[in-house]
Every structure is written in C-alpha cells, then in structure tokens.
Amino acid sequence: MNEARHEAYLNLIDSLVTCPSEEEIEILQANLELIDDGFAQYLREWATETMATLDAEEAYNCANFLYGLDFTFYNLRQGSRASNLEVAIACLESGLTVVTREAYSEDWARFQNSLGGDYQNRIRGEKAENLELAIVAYEASLEVYTRDAFPEDWATCQNNLAMAYLYRIRRGKAENLELAIAAFEASLEIWTRDAFPFEWATCQNNLGLAYHNRIRGEKAENLEGAIAAYLASLEIYTRDAFPEDWARSQNKLIWHPWRFTPATHFPKTGQGVKIIWRMPTSTELEGKKQRISKPRSQLLRHPWKFGPATHFPKTGQGVKIIWRLPTSIESEGRKPRIWNWRSQLLRQP
Incomplete structure (x- = not known):
C-alpha cells in the first residue's frame, strides 16, 4: 500500500475516533476520496492491532465504536455505495472478534442483525452468496433474540430474515417464499397495529409482496391475500402522513391482474x-x-x-x-x- 495513502487512512480513523458522533458524516463527506475497498481492508488491520493492545473493557468500547461507525457508513449516501458497504461490513466483523456470543450475547445478536442488513444490500461479491450470508447472520441473531426474551428485536429480525428469503436466489423459490411468509407473519404477532403502527404497516406491505409472488396454493387466493395486506398497510400509510409509502402501496395494488x-x-x-x-x-x-x-x-x-x-x-x-x-x-x-x-x-x- 502506498505509504502516503496508508497515513491518510490512519488520519481519517483518528478523526472519527476523536470526533463527536454527530460530526462523523461531515468528516466522511470531506474525505470521500479515501473511502474505498483499501480503506475497508486497512480498517480491519487497524482494528485487529488496536484491540489486541486494549484491556477487555476498552476493547468492548472500541467494538461498540465500530458498531456505530457501521451505522454511519451504511447510511452514507455520498461516494461509492459499494465501498461504503464494504467498510460497514469490516466494522461489524472486526467488532465481532471481541463481541462474542459467550461474553456479550445481546450485543452479539445486535451486531449479527446489522451484519445481515449489510450483506443483504452488499454490491460487491456474488448476490446469491451475499444473501446466504445475510440469512446466516439473521438466524444467528435469532438464537439470542427470542420472542419471549426480546419480543421487539425478535420481530425486527424476523422481518429482516423474511426479506432475505423473499429475494433469495439459491434453493427453491417456492420454499423461500413460504419461509418469507412465515417470518413476516411471525413479526406481525408482535408488531400489532395498535402497538407498532408503522412497523405493522411496513410488514403488511412486505407480506403483500410475498403473497403476490407466492407459487404454492391457489393463485386467486394468494392475490386476495396480497391485496388484503396492501390495503391493510394503507390504513397507516396515508397520503398525508406517509406520501411516498402510500404511493408505493397504491402502485403495488395496480400491478395485479386487472x-x-x-x-x-x-x-x-x-x-x-x-x-x-x-x-x-x-x-x-x-x-x-x-x-x-x-x-x-x-x-x-x-x-x-x-x-x-x-x-x-x-x-x-x-x-x-x-x-x-x-x-x-x-x-x-x-x-x-x-x-x-x-x-x-x-x-x-
């Protein structure tokens, strides 16, 4: 690696470590030319070397800093989206070397859920493999995020797992859609309209898409299920409150065999x-x-x-x-x- 670029990477990391979290985006926007796959690799090396010199509490704090940095890079819309996601993945996978299931089970599940989202949206690599890695991460998260112990987190992760199954490439499409429907319906056991109206509408919208594409069962019945779910989402996705979500749901309804x-x-x-x-x-x-x-x-x-x-x-x-x-x-x-x-x-x- 070019020595000057190596030093620039380190200076960027130092700036992110020492700045208030609300300034991270501004710093990244000023250094977009440094955010590339090389930076992702360097961040892994820096994290490995740095956390090896820290005591357990300091290493845990560093891992949580990397978790927050993952969220920042995931939501960064400037620069290369592909490189931003590579850095986000590097943050979480580096953090997981310290945040293990045995030592920090709840944090480990949180890291795994976010890692699933990063892999599901990843641009680099093979799409089919990325979706498999996302499913593995979500399923790992659900080992800790059980319905009884963490009902809200369980519902969120079930929705995310369902989305991965919905677009899964490997294995049979019919089976993947059944798994997606089951996971969406599981989420709705917790995400009720009264308790979580926006999440309920989001999941209903997702469920409608799964029924729209369903292969098993009677086609007419599946389409009725899709329409019912889209219409349910529109009870919350009103034109005034959520105009874009409202328009998307309306658009989906129009795509049926009328x-x-x-x-x-x-x-x-x-x-x-x-x-x-x-x-x-x-x-x-x-x-x-x-x-x-x-x-x-x-x-x-x-x-x-x-x-x-x-x-x-x-x-x-x-x-x-x-x-x-x-x-x-x-x-x-x-x-x-x-x-x-x-x-x-x-x-x-």
Missing part, C-alpha cells in the same frame, strides 16, 4: 387521464392461469399525483382511477423518479 377497459392515452403535462380496470369474474378465472399485467411503459411508473382515493371492487366490478401528470412548472428541475417498491429492512440505531 383488465384494462378502454385503452389508455398519454396526456400532456397538467392534464388528467382516466383509467378503468375490471377484476376478472370467478367464471373467467376458473381453470385459467392468471396473467400479471405489467404496464411498464405506460402510465403507472412515473411520479404523477393521485386523484380521488381508489376503491377496490369485488370480481367483475369496475373501478375508476384518476391521475394528473405534473405540470411543466412542477417538473422543472426534477429528475423523474422510478418508484422503488422493494420494501424496507429495519435497522437498529
């Missing part, structure tokens, strides 16, 4: 467009493989404003949904946004 009655047209900015769907009747559904409509190039994936609240009918009935495109003034200077409807991982601070 039929277009008349053809849509593309209006000029500021004009409205009316779209009519009709759910297939039970007679039409009988004995037929349902098709999921994906109007990717049409009206549904742009940041348009929703008109009146939608109503979701029984099969065979119609529903009218109205959008308005942003005016040129509203659009000026804004990059059109593609909705990211992958649901959320929940991390502990």
Whole structure:
C-alpha cells in the first residue's frame, strides 16, 4: 500500500475516533476520496492491532465504536455505495472478534442483525452468496433474540430474515417464499397495529409482496391475500402522513391482474387521464392461469399525483382511477423518479 495513502487512512480513523458522533458524516463527506475497498481492508488491520493492545473493557468500547461507525457508513449516501458497504461490513466483523456470543450475547445478536442488513444490500461479491450470508447472520441473531426474551428485536429480525428469503436466489423459490411468509407473519404477532403502527404497516406491505409472488396454493387466493395486506398497510400509510409509502402501496395494488377497459392515452403535462380496470369474474378465472399485467411503459411508473382515493371492487366490478401528470412548472428541475417498491429492512440505531 502506498505509504502516503496508508497515513491518510490512519488520519481519517483518528478523526472519527476523536470526533463527536454527530460530526462523523461531515468528516466522511470531506474525505470521500479515501473511502474505498483499501480503506475497508486497512480498517480491519487497524482494528485487529488496536484491540489486541486494549484491556477487555476498552476493547468492548472500541467494538461498540465500530458498531456505530457501521451505522454511519451504511447510511452514507455520498461516494461509492459499494465501498461504503464494504467498510460497514469490516466494522461489524472486526467488532465481532471481541463481541462474542459467550461474553456479550445481546450485543452479539445486535451486531449479527446489522451484519445481515449489510450483506443483504452488499454490491460487491456474488448476490446469491451475499444473501446466504445475510440469512446466516439473521438466524444467528435469532438464537439470542427470542420472542419471549426480546419480543421487539425478535420481530425486527424476523422481518429482516423474511426479506432475505423473499429475494433469495439459491434453493427453491417456492420454499423461500413460504419461509418469507412465515417470518413476516411471525413479526406481525408482535408488531400489532395498535402497538407498532408503522412497523405493522411496513410488514403488511412486505407480506403483500410475498403473497403476490407466492407459487404454492391457489393463485386467486394468494392475490386476495396480497391485496388484503396492501390495503391493510394503507390504513397507516396515508397520503398525508406517509406520501411516498402510500404511493408505493397504491402502485403495488395496480400491478395485479386487472383488465384494462378502454385503452389508455398519454396526456400532456397538467392534464388528467382516466383509467378503468375490471377484476376478472370467478367464471373467467376458473381453470385459467392468471396473467400479471405489467404496464411498464405506460402510465403507472412515473411520479404523477393521485386523484380521488381508489376503491377496490369485488370480481367483475369496475373501478375508476384518476391521475394528473405534473405540470411543466412542477417538473422543472426534477429528475423523474422510478418508484422503488422493494420494501424496507429495519435497522437498529
């Protein structure tokens, strides 16, 4: 390693060690050129050498500093996202050399849950392998985070594990989706609407996606389960309180096998467009493989404003949904946004 860069890495670490935690982001933003995979490797070496010279309490404090640094790098949106996550992983894996299950079981579970989130979002390496590592970490966390001893942490980790199963590449997709549904439903045993309304809505939204993609069971019934979960999430994800979450859930509902009655047209900015769907009747559904409509190039994936609240009918009935495109003034200077409807991982601070 270049000696000058080695010294720059060390100076950056020293700055992070000595600064108040609220200044970490500012320091990192001023040193983005140093945050690369080389820094991740150097941080591992620094942590190993430093903690070996400390007594048990000091080493534990250093490990907790690394945990906090993981959270900072995970949430850093400037620079290379791939390198930020490599540094975050290095922080946790270095900390886990001191924070063992035997010595600090609760902290160990907390580290493992966060490590699962880092691997699940990792960009470097093979995606399938990263998801396996995420699952291993979540399952390790659940060895300590039991429902009886740590119900809230257990629910959070179950949701995160379910997300990993939902997108898992290895093993059978049908089995992975069953595992995801089971874990989401486990989370909802603790995340009730009254006690944890936002978490409940998040998990309902995630559960809807799992049912949407489910392979086992009757397809029509799975879609009803998905719709019920999305509608449940909208009880909390209101347009006023959570406009982006509300829009994502509305968007997911639109992706079900509803039929277009008349053809849509593309209006000029500021004009409205009316779209009519009709759910297939039970007679039409009988004995037929349902098709999921994906109007990717049409009206549904742009940041348009929703008109009146939608109503979701029984099969065979119609529903009218109205959008308005942003005016040129509203659009000026804004990059059109593609909705990211992958649901959320929940991390502990």
